[in-house]
Amino acid sequence: MALANSQMFGGGGVERRVEGHQTGRLVYFLRIAPTLMIAGLMFGFVDAAAFSFLPIFGLGYGYDQSTVVNMVVAVVVGMMLTQLPIGWMADHVGGRIMIIGATVLVAIPCALLPFIMDMPYVLWPALLVIGGALGGFYTIGMVMMGRRFKGADLVAVNAAFVVFWALGSIVGPAVTGVAIDATTVDAMPVVVVAACLLYLPLAIARMIKAGPE
Numbered sequence: 001m002a003l004a005n006s007q008m009f010g011g012g013g014v015e016r017r018v019e020g021h022q023t024g025r026l027v028y029f030l031r032i033a034p035t036l037m038i039a040g041l042m043f044g045f046v047d048a049a050a051f052s053f054l055p056i057f058g059l060g061y062g063y064d065q066s067t068v069v070n071m072v073v074a075v076v077v078g079m080m081l082t083q084l085p086i087g088w089m090a091d092h093v094g095g096r097i098m099i100i101g102a103t104v105l106v107a108i109p110c111a112l113l114p115f116i117m118d119m120p121y122v123l124w125p126a127l128l129v130i131g132g133a134l135g136g137f138y139t140i141g142m143v144m145m146g147r148r149f150k151g152a153d154l155v156a157v158n159a160a161f162v163v164f165w166a167l168g169s170i171v172g173p174a175v176t177g178v179a180i181d182a183t184t185v186d187a188m189p190v191v192v193v194a195a196c197l198l199y200l201p202l203a204i205a206r207m208i209k210a211g212p213e
Contacts, residue, residue, distance in 0.1 A: 029160040035206045036144055039099055040161040042199045043137035044168025046106060046192050049176040050075065050134070053188040060185030061117040074124055078131025086136040087143060095144035096207040102140065103203060105133035107196035110189040 030037045051072065058068035090098045109126035116122040141161060149157045172195075179187035 025156055026160050026163060029157050030164075033144075033148065033157065035096055035099060035203055036141055036148075036157070037160060037164050038199060038202055039137055039141055040164035041168040042103075042195055043134065043141075044165035044170075045172035045175075045195050046168075047134055047172070048169035049172035049188065049192055049195075050110075050130070052173040053176050053180065053185075056180070057113070057185045057188045058117075063117075071123075071127055074127035075131035075134070078128035078133075079135030081128070082132035082135055083139050086132070087139045090140045090143040094207075094211070095140050095147070096203060096210070098136065098140045099144075100200065100203045100207065102133040102136035103196045103200055105129055105136075107193050107200075110192045110196075113189045114186050 026037075054072055054075065055065075055068040058071050059065075063071070086098065086102070109130045112126060113123075116126060145154065145157055145161065172191075176188055176191045179191050
């Protein structure tokens with residue numbers, strides 16, 4: 001991973017090192033790069049929740065084990081196919097715009113899942129889109145970090161991004177599992193969509209304030 005933004009620091013090619021304990025560094029990067037850090041949190045949350053419970057979701061709708069495995073494969077294939085085009089677009093369009101777009105492209109197909117499970121010609125493309133958009137969070141994050149941070153700060157922000165991703169990957173399956181136990185397998189897409197809707201206002205506000213980057 002590599003994530004970046006030189007504009008946050010005064011310039012002249014002078015690099016500043018982020019000192020202090022890990023908690024202090026996490027708070028520091030959350031304060032100056034909230035779009036990135038929360039994107040890492042949400043990516044970990046949604047990614048882990050989807051991969052953990054998509055098979056259970058498919059089984060709940062009567063699909064056999066082979067088909068639910070192929071559903072997961074479709075998400076992975078979507079991730080693989082979109083890395084290069086998403087990275088190119090983030091370079092030319094702006095990272096914040098792309099993160100907003102990726103969030104929407106996760107939320108809409110996930111919201112539709114309960115209604116398209118008996119429509120294979122819609123379901124499989126939707127899974128590819130979900131996978132592509134999910135993979136986009138990581139790629140867009142790398143582009144943004146590479147633009148914004150240099151030297152030791154680049155290493156530190158990368159580590160902070162990974163910490164937030166790991167936190168999300170722990171919380172996501174836990175929350176989703178509790179929701180499914182309390183309701184039905186339809187809780188999986190509901191939780192994913194809710195996470196996206198919570199993140200979108202932050203991403204949009206940051207884009208309005210700081211530009212597309």
